[in-house]
Amino acid sequence: MDAGPAESPSPQPSRANGNINLGPSVNPNARPTDFDFLKIIGKGTYGKVLLAKRKSDGAFYAVKVLQKKSILKKKEQSHIMVERNVLLKNVQHPFLVGLHYSFQTPEKLYFVLDYVNGGELFFHLQRERRFLEPRARFYAAEVASAIGYLHSLNIIYRDLKPENILLDCQGHVVLTDFGLCKEGVEPEETTSTFCGTPEYLAPEVLRNEPYDRAVDWWCLGAVLYEMLHGLLEIKNHVFFSPINWDDLYHKRLTPPFNPNVAGPADLKHFDPEFTQEAVSKSIGCTPDTVASSSGASSAFLGFSYGPEDDDVLDC
Structure with a gap:
């Protein structure tokens, strides 16, 4: 799980002419056509890992193919460079995956790695x-x-x-x-x-x-x-042994408490501190009647969402 940005490695990646400088691991003569790509064996945030057979010698590799567009869009060049830097140092250890070489096309980055097929x-x-x-x-x-x-x-x-x-x-x-x-x-x-x-x-x-x-x-x-x-x-703990998880998911189990609300306007389970407060008149105003900051609007482009027509259910 990419749960956060990696800190910038040293040196910083170069992007001259739209390329990402992968450093000394680059094989300038390598190209995607050197391989027969056989199967997808993994997926990640920026691309896929494929089982590939090198045409020249029939050797098998795991080739990690990453989309430059996705990487640059999320400003994660440093994330990729960290991986490249560490991969270069891993070749001396038996329990770390090895990088054979890397190359790039105008749209993609390629890491040619050890093929490890015993499973995660x-x-x-x-x-x-x-x-x-x-x-x-x-x-x-x-x-x-x-x-x-x-x-x-x-x-x-x-x-x-x-x-x-x-x-x-x-x-x-x-x-x-x-x-x-x-x-x-x-x-x-x-x-x-x-x-x-x-x-x-x-x-x-x-x-x-x-x-x-x-x-x-x-x-x-x-x-x-x-x-x-x-x-x-x-889920397998003895504490939950009486629970049928499939019935739970499909709401076939009777809840132990019924709120007994009279309808959508029944507010008895909300704190009066909130319900007795007056609703601000500005909340229901449209953009035509409320001045808005262009800077604030542009900061949340794409925030608005509505279901597609075919997603709307008839009541």
Whole structure:
């Protein structure tokens, strides 16, 4: 989950002639036609990940294809550059996905990555619900090794979750997706950007306090807990055992309390402090009768919404 903007890496990305400078990872001779794109194996905010077979040698890769237009529209060039910078440093570690090279066309960016086809840890947890302790320990140890390596490079990962932990064809962990990493953080230094995935955020991040690399170990603890006890185990807790969740969703269960309102004008359940206050006459005025600031109007372009004609239901 992109839950917030990554902080700017060093150096800043160049956009001369509409291009995004990907630095020394660029293969100037590479092009999309070098590959046969076989299947979509993942999707993200700015593009897709595809299984690709290189025509020259038949080698398989995961090629991450990103739309420049979407990236530039949301001013997330730095997010992409962080990922590129960290990918370049990951080639020395067995539990981090490797970047082979990157290239671009006028419309798209291409990252040519290791093809890792053992599935997301999230997928396996969904299917098996939980792992036995030896299996959970093994995965946690390999993830810890990868996180420790990033920390040795003064990189905080900041987005550890089962969706970002892949298994390779032998069953080893491969950590991926480095767009929320923070580079250049010395052991005693802190940072403060609010980012990550809500379910795994450390308390200091949630409190908007400065934090250090320890937030990654909190995330690892949360992931380990899920491996041992299951993803979102809350519906299966004994406390909810009398609840039929399908009946609940379809409102087939009788609520334990009926407000017994007489109709839409019955306000007995609203605080009189509010209901007795006079309604301002300006609330019902139209733009023709109320002077408005052009600056205020332009700040919320696209705010207004109405259903399409075919979405309107006949009463």
